Amino acid sequence: MKHTFFLQNGGLLLQEKLTRGDQSPDGAKIFTSTELKKATNDFHDNRIVGQGGFGIVYKGFLSGNRIVAIKKSKQVDPNQVEQFVNEVIVLSRINHRNVVTFLGCCLETQAPLLVYEFINNGTLFEHIHDKAKARFFSWDMRLRVAAEAAGVLAYLHSAASPPIIHRDVKSANILLDTNFTAKVSDFGASKLVPIDQTQLTTVVQGTFGYLDPEYMQTNQLTEKSDVYSFGVVLVELLTRKKALSYDRPEEERNLANYFLSTLKQNNLLQVLDDSIVCEGNSEELTSVAMLPERCLHVKGEDRPSMKEVAMELEGLRLAGKHSWNQREPVEEESESLLSGKMNAFAIANGEGSIASIGYDSMRDHFSGR
Incomplete structure (x- = not known):
């Protein structure tokens, strides 16, 4: 099932993008679903820091206590996956200090997950x-x-x-x-x-x-x-x-x-x-x-x-x-x-x-x- 989701979520294309040294941010990676479940205490409600009509953002702790924001879509449809792929491709082409650091994504879940630097001072x-x-x-x-x-x-x-x-x-x-x-x-x-x-x-x-x-x-x-x-x-x-x-x-x-x-x-x-x-x-x-x-x-x-x-x-x-x-x-x-x-x-x-x-x-x- 994980492999099916991986392919459904544009995994082959995104894996290529994230492993190309000329376009991907340093340290960007493809996370496993196990890593992100652990980081969010199995996506517990007390880790939610933002939500709306299309998704939820969780506060997560990676190994070494690095704090991250993990974005999880509420809905799964081809259009949403297309936007997800588009977002990662755009991010892979940006190199600017005043943009939130993109750390990677997880493609093993039904709805793809994005992982970012956690910004804690609001909008x-x-x-x-x-x-x-x-x-x-x-x-x-x-x-x-x-x-x-x-x-x-x-x-x-x-x-x-x-x-x-x-x-x-x-x-x-x-x-x-x-x-x-x-x-x-x-x-x-x-x-x-x-x-x-x-x-x-x-x-x-x-x-x-x-x-x-x-x-x-x-x-x-x-x-x-x-x-x-x-x-x-x-x-x-x-x-x-x-x-x-x-x-x-x-x-x-x-x-x-x-x-x-x-x-x-x-x-x-x-x-x-x-x-x-x-x-x-x-x-x-x-x-x-x-x-x-x-x-x-x-x-x-x-x-x-x-x-x-x-x-x-x-x-x-x-x-x-x-x-x-x-x-x-x-x-x-x-x-x-x-x-x-x-x-x-x-x-x-x-x-x-x-x-x-x-x-x-x-x-x-x-x-x-």
């Missing part, structure tokens, strides 16, 4: 929207996390070969470690872009509130779809408002649209998070807000590239309190955002995706996203 979504956590999430910390996450997306678009479109960028898919270092996650929906193409025709997939409107209308997925979604994350960081909330008045439900309307009305300070207004001067914050405004252009061709976004955020972060336009990031600093030399790979899927049969986040998500 960016939680630190923005949980009042208790947000009190300690300063503007400087927010800016650093934004710069790190932008660097990952710039790497995926510009340095990975072939380029990768994430396709589900959102604050719930950016995890934070104990040092508040950003770890981009959830590559189940990601797409590898053939070298000779700049766009892909796909079934629309992503999360309402973050979805690129051009992609929704045309089904044409491009790197600029990630740029739009990241623009929404930047607005979340600036405002501490959720990307989509039916608890707000109708004109404010969609955060991106509401943010753009406040800019047109010159009412930016009205929508900014009070705590960051107290930390920084209004001129600096106004300059920062111009970046998501550009990311949220309706037409993808009018948006900046993620490399440009990453360079500007890193330039601002390094410039400190100086004006946004007073400092151009030097080339070495900008390129360092794309290098990601350390071994790191990631996943953690969020709830709320449409046309998605992916796995759920490593962390519980707050309701009302």
Whole structure:
């Protein structure tokens, strides 16, 4: 039976991917079901750290007491297995320090299992929207996390070969470690872009509130779809408002649209998070807000590239309190955002995706996203 599951779960292909030294992360392996049962106390309920419609995430202890996150799908169907295989293949092509480390997988169970580094400080979504956590999430910390996450997306678009479109960028898919270092996650929906193409025709997939409107209308997925979604994350960081909330008045439900309307009305300070207004001067914050405004252009061709976004955020972060336009990031600093030399790979899927049969986040998500 184990061998049947192994073949059913794409075992031969994945075994090849994980044993090829030029593409797989150091230490990535194929785990046995016995190892992971032992690590989770036979998948006991008290080891559950996150769950949703499509799967459960367990906290596990490998030999040597290494703590890991083990993702187990609730459902078994060909589409889910296809997404599982896609995720591992994408992970095998990523090499960036700000992505959660992928340790391997288990193919001997009916539903395949994925094993990752355990990140215990929650998601960016939680630190923005949980009042208790947000009190300690300063503007400087927010800016650093934004710069790190932008660097990952710039790497995926510009340095990975072939380029990768994430396709589900959102604050719930950016995890934070104990040092508040950003770890981009959830590559189940990601797409590898053939070298000779700049766009892909796909079934629309992503999360309402973050979805690129051009992609929704045309089904044409491009790197600029990630740029739009990241623009929404930047607005979340600036405002501490959720990307989509039916608890707000109708004109404010969609955060991106509401943010753009406040800019047109010159009412930016009205929508900014009070705590960051107290930390920084209004001129600096106004300059920062111009970046998501550009990311949220309706037409993808009018948006900046993620490399440009990453360079500007890193330039601002390094410039400190100086004006946004007073400092151009030097080339070495900008390129360092794309290098990601350390071994790191990631996943953690969020709830709320449409046309998605992916796995759920490593962390519980707050309701009302």
